[in-house]
Amino acid sequence: MSMDKIVSGFFFILAMTLNFGFFIGDITVIEQHSAFELFAAIIINIIATILKLGDKTQLGAVLLATSLVADIQLIASATVWAFAEYVLGGLNVESTTAIVSLSGGALLANVVSVILFVGDTIKSKR
């Protein structure tokens, strides 16, 4: 058991769960999706990405890639939100759907990342 594994595992899974927490709910109703949860998901996702930096293995590279996908999707989701709110003058159903579905895409990437991580853990003999 190494501290490194605990920390990185914690952040990978937290990134996925927070993402899931934000995603769950009616896709057209913004009140069912907390802005704070999106914020937390973005921060944790970025931290998870940084933790994946510098791993030279093949698996490390794939993990990093999935994490980057999740980051981009979540940041895009937040950007759409800010743009709709301040530039378009308020959220409508269309923008709400975009925000939530973007985070749904990020969730998929996060799930893949966690599956890879768990698979690697199972494979290792220690």
Add this chain to the structure above:
Amino acid sequence: MNDQIIWIVLKRLRTPFLVIIVTFSISILGLMLIPGADNSGKVYYMSFFDAFYFVSYTASTIGFGETPYTFTYPQRMWVSASIYITVIGWFYGIGTIISLIQDETLRKAINRNSFRREILGLVEPFYIILGYNSITKSIINRVNKNEFRVVVLDRSEEKIEELILENFYPNVPAFVGEASNQKMLQIAGIHQKNCFGVISLFENDAKNTEIATICRLLNKKVDVIVKASAPQHLEYFKSIGLEHVQNPFEIISKRMYYSITAPHIWLLEMWIYGHALNLRNRDLLPHGKYIICGYGRMGIAIEEGLKKAGIDYIFFDINSEEYKQRKDTTIFGDEEDVTKLLELGIMDSECIIAATKDDLLNLTILNKAKVLNPDIYTIARENSLDGINIFQAAKIDRIYILEQILADTTYNYLAQPLTEIFIQEIRKKDEEWAVVIVNMLHTITGANPDYFELQITQENAYALSLELSKETKVTLSNLRRSREDRNKLLHIVYLLLKRGEEIYLMPESHMEIQLEDQLLIVCDDEGRNDFEYIINNIHELNYVLTSKEKSYNFFQKKD
């Protein structure tokens, strides 16, 4: 290799990124949770965007002021705390990036990468030169201009910097690396198709052996040019199939021999290496008794040459290192030395050769000899090119500069392979033949002719190759006509023709030229220009061959 840089950067930036993200998110979250007031005093909570905007410009110390409304005191308290954490985090991140840029490991990795890319981008044929010194520098200077590109590896960083300051054009990619390091050789492009060879001219035979073996194992097709002087190394090189082994001592031995027995053959050889094409008095070696100072590799080589030529000689066994230790000086010529010279018979000898490893010792030996016997012919061995001026000033009759010989022969091998064949061929001839040839060159091409090599290909001889592919018969003498007046002769002489493996020394003028023939041609100042004009320009060639000046009409169908 490319990945390595990214990994170095990413690993180093992990902590600063984490610090920035954590500090930013804490301050953003705080700003959002603390209630503020808008202009009318109503409670206002900052949105994510407001907070992110504010923290971004505060942390990077840009500081646009309090937006969207003036802050309340609780907000200001939080901001003053968050300024400290975010700004410190920001500076820490920036500082790490800057120190990363200056990092030695990273810089090396980047340099190596650009070196590798540069070599991958080479399209011309190139040679890898191991070790940068005065020999290889003079090879680079001559080769780099037209024939080949060059890549240099040297162990010492100073040498590489020296090379970079030299500003060769086209650029010579160079990198710090141990010559016997396989990885460096691979980066230097030994596997590339256009890598023609590796040149290793280190002083140390064992090192050359090691390098040659590694190169052979890495790429069988690559040509390895090495220097070797000891017989066991020479044999080893032959056994691993190296065609070209540079042995400066063997060259000196042969030159001594021909210089004594057949001065005109010697002259032709030296002319190839840049000597003027006439024998001066001081070029003629005496036939009397020789004194050889120093019984090392050079001494043995000279002995071999003299023995073959049937010259009487005597050795003065002087070892430069031992001499230095014993007398604590490299200035030759105290009483003991003078007696020794007299004992050896300096007064009735005709030639003295100073062949020790020490340049200064060689100089002083010859000086002393000249004082004792002013008529004596002096020959010096000069080990490095650096001291060349002193030797010239000392009025020594003949100087053998090992480095120069190595550079010259290597250059000829690379760029003018026919000259080497020419030298081998003329050595089979006798003095009378050489006298005739030298006289002929003088009458046709003037007192100081030049020479060039040419292969009949479409690229080098467009018109001629076109004509030959139509199966027109063109003889050597056909091309020896002036393009101004075809009844006059062009001032060129064909020295050698190489067709496949066959070699024709002084080819007959009625020989027909074929495609892919290689020619070694002597010319005067204008001869080369004219000749190249004729073989490349269809109109000129047509005139020279048929005396008709064809006029072309674009609307007419070509025949």
